[in-house]
Amino acid sequence: MEKIKVGISRCLLGEKVRYDxxxxxxxxxxxxLGRYFDYVPVCPEVEYGLPIPREAMxxxxxxxxxxxxxxxxxxxxxDGMLEWAQKKLRELKKENLxxxxxxxxxxxxxxQGVKVYSEKGMPEKKGVGIFAxxxxxxxxxxxxxxxxxxxxxxxxxxxxxxxxxxxxxxEFMEKGGEHSGLxxxxxxxxxxxxxxxxxxxxxLGRIVADARDFKGDINSAYIKTMMDGLKLTATKRKNxxxxxxxxxxxxxxxxxxxxxxxxxxxxxxxxxxxxxxxPITIIKHYIRKYxxxxxxxxxxxxxxxxxxxxxNHV
Numbered sequence: 410m411e412k413i414k415v416g417i418s419r420c421l422l423g424e425k426v427r428y429d430x431x432x433x434x435x436x437x438x439x440x441x442l443g444r445y446f447d448y449v450p451v452c453p454e455v456e457y458g459l460p461i462p463r464e465a466m467x468x469x470x471x472x473x474x475x476x477x478x479x480x481x482x483x484x485x486x487x488d489g490m491l492e493w494a495q496k497k498l499r500e501l502k503k504e505n506l507x508x509x510x511x512x513x514x515x516x517x518x519x520x521q522g523v524k525v526y527s528e529k530g531m532p533e534k535k536g537v538g539i540f541a542x543x544x545x546x547x548x549x550x551x552x553x554x555x556x557x558x559x560x561x562x563x564x565x566x567x568x569x570x571x572x573x574x575x576x577x578x579x580e581f582m583e584k585g586g587e588h589s590g591l592x593x594x595x596x597x598x599x600x601x602x603x604x605x606x607x608x609x610x611x612x613l614g615r616i617v618a619d620a621r622d623f624k625g626d627i628n629s630a631y632i633k634t635m636m637d638g639l640k641l642t643a644t645k646r647k648n649x650x651x652x653x654x655x656x657x658x659x660x661x662x663x664x665x666x667x668x669x670x671x672x673x674x675x676x677x678x679x680x681x682x683x684x685x686x687x688p689i690t691i692i693k694h695y696i697r698k699y700x701x702x703x704x705x706x707x708x709x710x711x712x713x714x715x716x717x718x719x720x721n722h723v
Contacts, residue, residue, distance in 0.1 A: 412447035414447050418433075419455070425461065438510060446508075465480050470528075508551060510556055519555065571639050574712070598635070600710075605641045612634055655692055656692070684722060684723060
C-alpha cells in the first residue's frame with residue numbers, strides 16, 4: 410500500500426528542535442502509524458529562523474488573535490511567523506497532505522487549548538498556535554489533531570479514519586472526479602457517514618441526487634460536508650443503528666439462532682461489554698458466506714488497516 414502523506418511537528422519524530430534543545434519522540438506515531446504514513450515534518454520556530462536552543466515564547470492577548478512573544482525579552486515574533494507560515498503553506502499544498510499531527514500546547518503548533526496570557530499575566534487554555542491556526546484556515550477540510558489527544562482511543566480512531574477517507578477522496582479526484590464516480594464514492598461510504606451523522610448522510614445524498622441543478626462545485630461541496638460530518642463522534646448508539654441496518658441485508662439468509670446471536674452481540678456492544686470489532690467481524694463473516702456485493706464495498710467495515718486494531722478499543 411502506498412503510504413499516506415501526513416504533516417507532523419518535527420519534535421514528535423525525535424528531532425531535537427524544541428526551545429530547550431530536546432524532542433518529544435512519540436513511538437506510536439513513528440513505529441505504528443509510520444508503517445502507513447509518510448511524514449512531512451515541520452517545525453515553525455526553527456524553519457522561521459530561530460536557533461536551537463532558544464528563548465521560550467508564549468501567546469499574549471485575546472485568544473482569537475494573540476501575539477507570539479518571547480517570555481523574558483518580550484520580542485514579538487507574530488508578524489515574522491505569519492509571513493513565514495504563508496510561504497510554508499504554499500509549499501505544503503504541493504505535498505497533497507491527508508492530515509497533520511501538531512504538538513500539543515505549543516504556542517506555534519498547538520491545535521487547541523494553548524495557554525494565552527492576558528496583559529495581567531493570567532493564562533487561559535483557549536489559544537491556538539500561530540502556525541496551527543494558519544494551517545487550519547488554509548486547509549479547512551484536512552484532518553488535524555495533536556499528539557496528546559491521540560491518546561484517547563475514540564479520538565484516535567476518528568482521526569485516522571478521516572485520514573484514510575481523505576486519501577480515498579484524493580484518489581477519486583485524481584481519476585477525474587466524474588459524477589458517476591461521486592455516486593459510487595457516496596454509496597461506498599454510506600454506513601461510515603451514517604455512523605457519524607445521519608443528518609450529514611441525508612445532506613450528502615441530496616447533493617449527489619441534485620447534480621444537474623447544483624450551483625457551484627459539487628465535489629467541493631460534497632467533501633466539505635462529508636469531512637464536517639465525520640468530525641462528529643461515532644457513538645455506540647449511532648454505530649448500533651448502522652449495525653442493525655446492515656443486519657437487515659441478511660433477514661432472508663440467517664437462521665433464527667444466527668439472528669438472535671447477532672442481535673445479542675450488537676446489544677452487548679451497545680452496552681459497552683464488547684468492542685466494535687466483535688460485531689463487525691461477525692458481520693464480515695456473513696457477508697463472505699452469503700456473498701453481499703454491496704456490503705463488501707462498504708468502507709464502514711474496513712475503514713483502516715486491521716493491524717492498527719483501532720476498533721478493538723472503541
